[in-house]
Amino acid sequence: MSTQKGTPPPPVLPTPVLRARGLVKRYGQVTALDGADFDLLPGEVLAVIGDNGAGKSSLIKALTGALQPDEGTIELDGRPVRLRSPLDARRHGIETVYQDLAVAASLDIASNMFLGRELRRPGPLGSVLRMLDRRRMREESAAHMAELRIGLRSLTQPVESLSGGQRQGVAVARAVAWARHVVVMDEPTAALGVKESAQVLDLIRRVRDRGLPVVLISHNMPHVFEIADRIHIQRLGRRVAQVRPGDHTMAEVVAIMTGALELTGGDGGTVVADEGAAEAVGVRPGPG
Ligand SMILES: Nc1ncnc2c1ncn2[C@@H]1O[C@H](COP(=O)(O)OP(=O)(O)O)[C@@H](O)[C@H]1O
Ligand SMILES: [Mg+2]
Secondary structure, three states, X not given: OOOOOOOOOOOOOOOOOEEEEEEEEEEOOEEEEEEEEEEEOOOOEEEEEOOOOOOHHHHHHHHOOOOOOOEEEEEEOOEEEOOOOHHHHHHOOEEEEOOOOOOOOOOEHHHHHOOOOOOXXXXXXXHOOOOEOHHHHHHHHHHHHHHOOOOOOOOOOEHHHOOHHHHHHHHHHHHHHHOOOEEEEEXXXXXXOHHHHXXXXXXXXXXXXXXXXXXXXXXXXXXXXXXXXXEEEEEOOXXXXXXXXXXXXXXXXXXXXXXXXXXXXXXXXXXXXXXXXXXXXXXOOOOO
16 A cells, blocks of 8 residues: 555545435525535434524425425435435434424323334234234333333323423434434424433433434534534525534534624634624634
8 A cells, every 4th residue: 555645545424324415495485495405424413503594494394304395405325315205204214303292192101102103913913903012012112211211110101291301202212213314303402401401412312322313403502512413504594514513612603603604615614704703702713
């Protein structure tokens, strides 16, 4: 091998698990997505942030089959996909946890875990009489909860008897149980208190440690900085920057989000700002 001194080989970038290019979505006169790109790398927690109206929800909906973009492409593990519905996205191994604690309150935990994917009893009891295999669903749920270290006294208690954090735990556990490629979480801590939020953040870490990448939409900057490996910053319908929390202060990231600062040159690029904005966020303006 002959490598020239001083010229390191170009970095080999992993194939993104989920990738989008040039997503456009218009609602009449409003352009919700204006050529949005997106990259989720293997094994990472990617936070998606942006001001109200920046197109976060539209982006996430396009990536989870809840919205059909007018233009643009989506790839899963390097292969083009069309996600025609949320169910279609689930079939592709993309699971979504919605912010409104989307669990069936009157059902027990095991039933929630298998909601829409119930296991039937073996033989004609299941195939003809459609009888559910409740015992196996309970056993598999219990094993899964234990693996994620979600402490619950009983899997037969109705979900409505759980705290908000425990319910969110059930919703996350369900998504993780079925997701083969990606888990998307829309503001999973928005409805939770401090302690419960910490538990959900811990859970997200364990999910990532199992190798499943997580997309986390969040308004909570401390949470984002605590847990994200990278941050996708959405503004005016497109991705304006991708940054690593360690490379930027929270103030800088917020300034990029609001348009007070611009990054040039992609990841870790030069910070460009006018003097006033730079003073406001405590960074030096870049050259130019
Ligand atoms: N179903 C819809 N009909 C009309 N306009 C919409 C619809 N959904 C989103 N928009 C508009 O698209 C823009 C982006 O919205 P959204 O994706 O919800 O952004 P965010 O989640 O970042 O707040 C906003 O101006 C919003 O009002
Ligand atoms: Mg939104």
